Amino acid sequence: MPSTDSRFTQEQRRALLDLARAxxxxxxxxxxxxxxxxxxxxPALREPGAAFVTLHRAGQLRGCxxxxxxxxxxxEEVSxxxxxxxxxxPRFPPLMRGEYPELDLELSIIGPAxxxxxRDEADLLRQVRPGVDGLILEEKGQRATFLPTVWESLPEPADFLAELKRKAGLPADYWSDRIRISRYTTESFQ
Incomplete structure (x- = not known):
């Protein structure tokens, strides 16, 4: 549901969703x-913006x-x-025409990171806000992110971070003093 501090009106959200579908x-x-x-x-939709478009079909991820x-x-980003x-x-074959009517779209407008x-992984895990933060992990030339919506399937911070490491091509138990983590919030709607 939209929060009271939403950046976009319902009409602007609808315009972005319609654009994505079109x-x-x-x-x-x-x-x-x-x-x-x-x-x-x-004018608010003409401003520079970062966004993710997530597609689901029959409740399953179909693209993001x-x-x-x-x-x-x-x-332009949304389109x-x-x-x-x-x-x-790359995780999915190209969408087929018959799948189109079954798609559910979600837009996540990304806030600044x-x-x-x-100090260490335990300190990081204490700072992370489940259900709120999207995380960006950077290490050894690798970079990966999870949107805040991923908390729905990985509600424990340690699991969230372990899977983010795997997504970046690192072992789940990997740690280094050079690892960099940033957080961001999103305004998501469907």
Whole structure:
């Protein structure tokens, strides 16, 4: 449910969700994301923004692609990431036309990342806010992130961090004084 400090109105959220769905439909028909003219959208949606588009089908993950840093207008991000989640997530085959009506879309607008300072893994785990924080792990040239929604399937901080390490290509019990962790929040809606 939207929080009282939502950045976007219901109309803006609907416009972004409609755009994501239209870009996937355009991808089925033309093999590329829907071209977007930011000037035709609400000014708040033209601002640079970072976002992830997550697709589910029958309650199962079907694709998730996004960016952690705002580099272009939010509407362009949403269009490109919706297309990429449907057709270029390396974990899944490209979306088939028959799957489209069964898709559930979720958008997660990414807030700024904040580097965490910690002495060791236990100190880090005490600082993490389950259900609130998305985490970015960086180590040995590897980088991985989990959105806050991942807490639904990994509610324990130690498990969340262990799986994030695995996603980064590291052993679940890996630790180093050079490991870097940042957190961010999202405004998510479907």
């Amino acid at each position: 870009s996937i439909r355009h991808g089925l028909d033309h093999g590329r994301p829907l071209p977007v003219d930011p000037e035709t959208f609400d 692609i996004g960016s952690l840093e705002a580099r272009r207008p939010l509407v 490109h990431h919706a297309f990429a989640a449907a057709f270029h997530d 904040q580097a965490l300072q910690f």
